[in-house]
Amino acid sequence: MNTNTTTHNPDGDVIAELISALGTGAVSTEPAVLREKAHDRSFHGAVPPLAVIRPTSTAEVSSAVAICADHGVPVVPRGSGTGLEGGANTSAQSICLDLSAMDQIVEVAVDDMYACVQAGVMKSALNAELAGHSLAFPVGPGVDASVGGMAATSASGTTAVGHGTLKENVTGLTAVLADGSVMSTGSTTKKTSAGYDLTHLLIGSEGTLGVITEITLRLHPVPEATRMGIWSLPSLGAAADLVVASMRSSLHLARVELLDDATVESLTAYSGYTAPVAHTLMVEFEGSAAEVDAQYQQFTGLAHTFAAVEFASSSEPDESALLWQARHDALPAALALIPGSRAIPTDVCVPISRLPECVLATHEDVLASGLTAPIVGHVGDGNFHVAVLLDPGDDDAEARARNFTARLVDRALAMGGTCTGEHGIGTGKVAALAQEHASSMNAMRAIKSALDPKNIMNPGKVLAHA
Amino acid sequence: MNTNTTTHNPDGDVIAELISALGTGAVSTEPAVLREKAHDRSFHGAVPPLAVIRPTSTAEVSSAVAICADHGVPVVPRGSGTGLEGGANTSAQSICLDLSAMDQIVEVAVDDMYACVQAGVMKSALNAELAGHSLAFPVGPGVDASVGGMAATSASGTTAVGHGTLKENVTGLTAVLADGSVMSTGSTTKKTSAGYDLTHLLIGSEGTLGVITEITLRLHPVPEATRMGIWSLPSLGAAADLVVASMRSSLHLARVELLDDATVESLTAYSGYTAPVAHTLMVEFEGSAAEVDAQYQQFTGLAHTFAAVEFASSSEPDESALLWQARHDALPAALALIPGSRAIPTDVCVPISRLPECVLATHEDVLASGLTAPIVGHVGDGNFHVAVLLDPGDDDAEARARNFTARLVDRALAMGGTCTGEHGIGTGKVAALAQEHASSMNAMRAIKSALDPKNIMNPGKVLAHA
Numbered sequence: 001m002n003t004n005t006t007t008h009n010p011d012g013d014v015i016a017e018l019i020s021a022l023g024t025g026a027v028s029t030e031p032a033v034l035r036e037k038a039h040d041r042s043f044h045g046a047v048p049p050l051a052v053i054r055p056t057s058t059a060e061v062s063s064a065v066a067i068c069a070d071h072g073v074p075v076v077p078r079g080s081g082t083g084l085e086g087g088a089n090t091s092a093q094s095i096c097l098d099l100s101a102m103d104q105i106v107e108v109a110v111d112d113m114y115a116c117v118q119a120g121v122m123k124s125a126l127n128a129e130l131a132g133h134s135l136a137f138p139v140g141p142g143v144d145a146s147v148g149g150m151a152a153t154s155a156s157g158t159t160a161v162g163h164g165t166l167k168e169n170v171t172g173l174t175a176v177l178a179d180g181s182v183m184s185t186g187s188t189t190k191k192t193s194a195g196y197d198l199t200h201l202l203i204g205s206e207g208t209l210g211v212i213t214e215i216t217l218r219l220h221p222v223p224e225a226t227r228m229g230i231w232s233l234p235s236l237g238a239a240a241d242l243v244v245a246s247m248r249s250s251l252h253l254a255r256v257e258l259l260d261d262a263t264v265e266s267l268t269a270y271s272g273y274t275a276p277v278a279h280t281l282m283v284e285f286e287g288s289a290a291e292v293d294a295q296y297q298q299f300t301g302l303a304h305t306f307a308a309v310e311f312a313s314s315s316e317p318d319e320s321a322l323l324w325q326a327r328h329d330a331l332p333a334a335l336a337l338i339p340g341s342r343a344i345p346t347d348v349c350v351p352i353s354r355l356p357e358c359v360l361a362t363h364e365d366v367l368a369s370g371l372t373a374p375i376v377g378h379v380g381d382g383n384f385h386v387a388v389l390l391d392p393g394d395d396d397a398e399a400r401a402r403n404f405t406a407r408l409v410d411r412a413l414a415m416g417g418t419c420t421g422e423h424g425i426g427t428g429k430v431a432a433l434a435q436e437h438a439s440s441m442n443a444m445r446a447i448k449s450a451l452d453p454k455n456i457m458n459p460g461k462v463l464a465h466a
Numbered sequence: 467m468n469t470n471t472t473t474h475n476p477d478g479d480v481i482a483e484l485i486s487a488l489g490t491g492a493v494s495t496e497p498a499v500l501r502e503k504a505h506d507r508s509f510h511g512a513v514p515p516l517a518v519i520r521p522t523s524t525a526e527v528s529s530a531v532a533i534c535a536d537h538g539v540p541v542v543p544r545g546s547g548t549g550l551e552g553g554a555n556t557s558a559q560s561i562c563l564d565l566s567a568m569d570q571i572v573e574v575a576v577d578d579m580y581a582c583v584q585a586g587v588m589k590s591a592l593n594a595e596l597a598g599h600s601l602a603f604p605v606g607p608g609v610d611a612s613v614g615g616m617a618a619t620s621a622s623g624t625t626a627v628g629h630g631t632l633k634e635n636v637t638g639l640t641a642v643l644a645d646g647s648v649m650s651t652g653s654t655t656k657k658t659s660a661g662y663d664l665t666h667l668l669i670g671s672e673g674t675l676g677v678i679t680e681i682t683l684r685l686h687p688v689p690e691a692t693r694m695g696i697w698s699l700p701s702l703g704a705a706a707d708l709v710v711a712s713m714r715s716s717l718h719l720a721r722v723e724l725l726d727d728a729t730v731e732s733l734t735a736y737s738g739y740t741a742p743v744a745h746t747l748m749v750e751f752e753g754s755a756a757e758v759d760a761q762y763q764q765f766t767g768l769a770h771t772f773a774a775v776e777f778a779s780s781s782e783p784d785e786s787a788l789l790w791q792a793r794h795d796a797l798p799a800a801l802a803l804i805p806g807s808r809a810i811p812t813d814v815c816v817p818i819s820r821l822p823e824c825v826l827a828t829h830e831d832v833l834a835s836g837l838t839a840p841i842v843g844h845v846g847d848g849n850f851h852v853a854v855l856l857d858p859g860d861d862d863a864e865a866r867a868r869n870f871t872a873r874l875v876d877r878a879l880a881m882g883g884t885c886t887g888e889h890g891i892g893t894g895k896v897a898a899l900a901q902e903h904a905s906s907m908n909a910m911r912a913i914k915s916a917l918d919p920k921n922i923m924n925p926g927k928v929l930a931h932a
Contacts, residue, residue: 111710112817112848134714154659165657167666168634183906189815190847191631192884193620193670195891195899195928196910200633200666204659224716244577248600250690250754252718288716288764294756349655353577381656382578418658425661433661440649443917444662450916451909462661 014071015051018095021063026101028052037078037096043342044086044427049076049096056101058174058182058213065211066180068095074456077207079149080122082141084345085426087153087206087461097211099148105129106214113219114171114188119148119212126217135219138162139169141422142328148212153424154204158327161380162254162286163220165422166203173199174214178452188216201447206424207458209451223286226254227296228320229313231303232278236260236363239279240356242306243379246283247352249302251295255284258377258384260363263330266374270333273326275311281379282327284320327376334374334387341372341389344401348412349383349421358415359384362408369404371397383421409435425462433462480537481517484561487529492567494518503544503562509808510552510893515542515560520567524640524648524679527563531677532646534561540922543673545615546588548607550811551892553619553672553927563677565614571595572680579685580637580654585614585678592683601685604628605635607888608794614678619890620670624793627846628720628752629686631888632669639665640680644918654682667913672890673924675917689752692720693762694786695779697769698744702726702829705745706822708772709845712749713818715768717761721750724843724850726829729796732840736799739792741777747845748793750786793842800840800853807838807855810867814878815849815887824881825850828874835870837863849887875901891928899928 019027028034034048050073055061068075074094081088090096102118105126109115110133117126124144126137140150141157149155151173156165163169172186186192186199202212233239236258243256259267259280267273285295292315300310314320335341350358359375366373366386377384386408388401409419409432419432434441441463448455448463485493494500500514516539521527534541540560547554556562568584571592575581576599583592590610592603606616607623615621617639622631629635638652652658652665668678699705702724709722725733725746733739751761758781766776780786801807816824825841832839832852843850852874854867875885875898885898900907907929914921914929 109817109819111714111819113713114817154663156657160657164634167657167663168630177909181905181908183909184903185906187815187884188817188882189849189884189887190818191622191626191633191815191849191887193813193886193888193890194884194895194902195670195906196675196913197620197633197666197670198906198909200663201913204661204663209662221714221716247579248577248687250687250752250757252753286716287718288760290760291716291757294754294760298754347659349653349657351575351578351580351654352656353575383655383657416654418653418655418660420659421655421657422659424659429660436660437650439647440651440661440664442647443643443649443664446916447662447667447913450912 014067014073017067018051018053018064021067022053022055022060026054037098038090040081040083040086040088042084042086042426042428044089046086046089047092049090049094052096052098054098054101058176061097061176061211061213062180062182064097065176065178069179069454069456072454072456074459075211076458077152077211079119079146079152082143082145083149083153083426084423085428087424087426089427091460099146102213108133109188110135112188114216115219116214116216117147118214119146121147123147123150130219134222136222137217138220139164139166147215147217151203151212151215152206154422156422158255158257158378160378161256162252167200169218170199170203170215171218172216173202173212175202175210175212177210178454178457186216204424206426206461208448208462209457225289225292225315226284226286226317226320227292227313227315228282228284228323229296230275230311230323231281231283231308232276232311233281234307236279236359237356238306239281240352240379242281242303242308244352245302246299247380251299252285253283253380254286255282256380257282257327258379259327259330260375263334263374263376266333266337267326267329270336271326271329282324330374330376331387334389337372338389338391340392343387343389344405345423346386346388346405346408347420347423348408348417349381350412350415350417352379352382354415354417355379355382358411361411362386365404365407369400371400371404381421427461430462430464480533480539483533484517484519484530487533488519488521488526492520503564504556506547506549506552506554508550508552508892508894510555512552512555513558515556515562518562518564520564522567524642527642527677527679528646528648530563531642531644535645535920535922538920538922540925541677542924543618543677545585545612545618548609548611549615549619549892550889551894553890553892555893557926565612568679574599575654576601578654580682581685582680582682583613584680585612587613589613589616596685600688602688603683604686605630605632613681613683617669617678617681618672620888622888624721624723624844626844627722628718633666635684636665636669636681637684638682639668639678641668641676641678643676644920644923652682670890672892672927674914674928675923691755691758691781692750692752692783692786693758693779693781694748694750694789695762696741696777696789697747697749697774698742698777699747700773702745702825703822704772705747706818706845708747708769708774710818711768712765713846715764717765718751719749719846720752721748722846723748723793724845725793725796726841729800729840729842732799732803733792733795736802737792737795748790796840796842797853800855803838804855804857806858809853809855810871811889812852812854812871812874813886813889814874814883815847816878816881816883818845818848820881820883821845821848824877827877828852831870831873835866837866837870847887893927896928896930
């Protein structure tokens with residue numbers, strides 16, 4: 001096992017063997033299916049694969065990967081396809097390993113507050129199952145996504161400030177390695193110090209070290225009560241300062257989201273959202289009813305010292321969900337600013353004290369670049385997204401946007417930040433990763449070579465081709 | 467780099483080169499120093515090393531490891547020596563890399579709530595520095611320990627139920643790899659999805675993949691208020707059930723510790739502790755004063771439904787610390803039961819629903835084995851320790867104790883548990899690790915070989931010699 005070259009046997013062999021192992025119904029070479037499963041939601045380059053296979057068990061994934069390994073055919077795992085950096089985009093001569101049929105909730109351990117699920121289980125399906133137990137898995141992006149895809153990307157979202165990311169909420173995995181062998185990592189216990197932490201090595205490895213087939217997740221009690229509020233701030237700096245002060249207090253923020261004035265303006269046009277056009281914080285607290293009231297009162301006192309003005313507040317779940325909808329509408333509202341536009345999403349994350357500076361400099365860069373690009377942020381984590389809109393009538397827009405995003409990464413790294421808080425590397429940030437982690441690229445490559453000597457596991461993602 | 471054999475050049479060369487690189491004062495071959503630094507607090511086998519070196523910087527560690535690599539001489543990193551599984555025990559012909567002189571707090575980022583410290587910084591020294599900023603690093607064992615050692619062991623302790631383990635509280639590291647190269651991992655940001663999570667790979671790797679020289683830690687605000695309470699329970703089952711009910715409620719337990727009746731009895735004799743001799747839970751809540759009162763009131767209601775009786779409660783920090791002292795006295799109190807005895811500490815962790823069953827079966831095994839072995843537990847995590855006392859007058863005690871601990875590991879694994887919740891593998895649990903993680907040992911060995919092809923980084927720890 002000391003070659004990094006990939007050799008391709010005639011296509012027919014590998015497809016015939018996959019059909020033999022998984023059955024005809026689980027292997028598709030229909031052009032429409034190949035095109036559909038060739039890409040995620042990014043518009044990074046993708047070429048339809050040889051075939052799309054839909055295994056239903058770890059054993060079938062094991063068989064399929066072993067066959068692909070025999071043939072030196074690349075394996076590109078795919079969850080629900082909501083990635084934003086091309087992590088699931090296929091290449092010519094690859095096999096798309098579509099995990100969406102692995103949709104079984106294997107175990108819900110109510111008293112121990114963990115669940116074991118197959119990789120294709122959607123977050124919404126898991127939470128529907130958990131609701132009957134007064135438990136939830138609140139972690140992950142606003143968009144519905146598969147648990148396997150979220151783990152492979154080290155995803156998070158609006159709830160990370162309170163409950164952490166996938167990294168803090170996965171205690172164990174089952175994965176199929178590059179030779180088809182199956183390994184279990186971690187534990188169903190709340191903690192373990194037993195050996196190398198292969199669970200975290202696989203989280204965020206985007207299918208390049210192995211295929212995650214089952215995930216053990218920490219569950220959280222459904223809070224007795226919640227209270228959310230929407231607050232208008234006089235400046236981005238005041239918004240960030242209020243967040244820092246809140247994080248340093250005894251407040252437990254379950255969510256704290258920034259919407260810049262451009263985002264609020266876009267929402268006004270998009271959905272009739274009536275909040276003042278101002279830099280806005282949306283916050284939420286959860287716990288017992290008494291605690292939530294006390295926390296919200298404490299936050300209100302703090303907010304007033306930063307000249308924040310409350311626009312709305314609610315303790316009613318349905319009403320809160322309606323108010324939160326504005327946050328989830330941010331991307332479509334941005335796209336509606338320029339009919340027919342696409343958006344390049346950015347994902348830098350900086351220490352929160354640098355957030356005002358980073359956001360302001362980025363906003364100035366947006367204006368100087370002649371781009372339309374509203375900003376939203378998981379501000380309690382220092383993570384913000386710029387939706388850089390590409391005007392279909394502006395041939396030069398994509399080049400300007402690419403230069404803008406490169407400068408944004410430079411700016412974040414110079415502030416001690418990271419090029420990606422939650423979207424991952426895929427193909428879109430391969431160069432940015434090498435820039436951010438120059439000193440550890442050799443170790444990453446050594447691990448990749450050790451676990452995938454033939455370089456068949458999602459090659460070209462995270463790390464450039466050897 | 468494709469050999470796993472370690473070759474030893476004449477000792478004089480390596481020591482002369484180390485003196486040349488680090489200076490005479492940083493290299494000791496004094497027999498008394500060699501003996502002192504040969505072992506941790508376990509009594510697993512250890513042989514004094516060739517030399518003890520005390521670097522003061524990452525650059526010096528890099529030079530020293532490169533020299534050892536040239537000579538094929540094993541490097542055994544050492545923090546404060548409080549390990550319990552032989553992780554820092556030296557072998558003949560090895561170099562002890564004593565990191566205790568790397569005691570600089572490099573940065574305290576107050577608004578961003580992180581600190582960057584050298585590996586030898588003690589938890590107590592860090593907290594003394596943080597106190598002036600109303601911040602704390604509450605994570606880790608009851609014993610004072612170095613931050614590097616805690617990270618290398620994936621340590622935790624009484625505060626893990628509220629604040630997590632070292633895994634959840636380290637966001638980045640600097641490490642020296644087996645060839646002397648220096649790598650930085652992770653970020654000072656609160657989250658990142660940039661590439662392989664080498665931070666977590668090194669946490670708990672016990673110096674076998676690299677030497678952790680600097681650590682970036684998440685800090686926590688000092689709570690405005692705390693309230694602790696000591697509660698007597700009618701049975702172990704009732705204690706565990708109360709814990710499960712508390713974890714499933716909206717209570718935020720900052721600590722929840724179990725002391726079995728044998729432990730309480732030993733404390734009565736040891737320190738005049740006056741609580742009823744009963745299975746006991748010690749709990750603590752933290753937050754704003756109003757929140758802490760509300761939480762304690764809510765807990766009290768729950769506790770009464772499990773027939774728990776309050777022995778003591780305090781919101782005064784000094785008084786609380788005195789009450790908590792009973793928990794920290796558990797090991798010396800146990801040792802005092804048999805004059806001249808030593809203790810073998812165990813460290814299994816199970817899903818908390820299995821805790822009563824596991825603790826009860828373990829207690830029966832203690833009695834059947836003719837051992838004296840009080841039990842304490844970080845019960846909110848399902849982690850408990852049995853202090854198996856070795857009576858110096860009982861020649862057969864150690865063999866019985868070893869058999870007992872092997873059965874305990876079997877029992878925990880059969881319940882979906884882990885052989886070590888927080889003490890790590892060292893040399894003491896090498897076989898238990900292979901038993902627990904049979905399916906992932908090949909991957910662990912592949913990673914070890916990839917990052918340390920000459921097998922000079924703390925060889926024989928975590929993984930058996932190749």
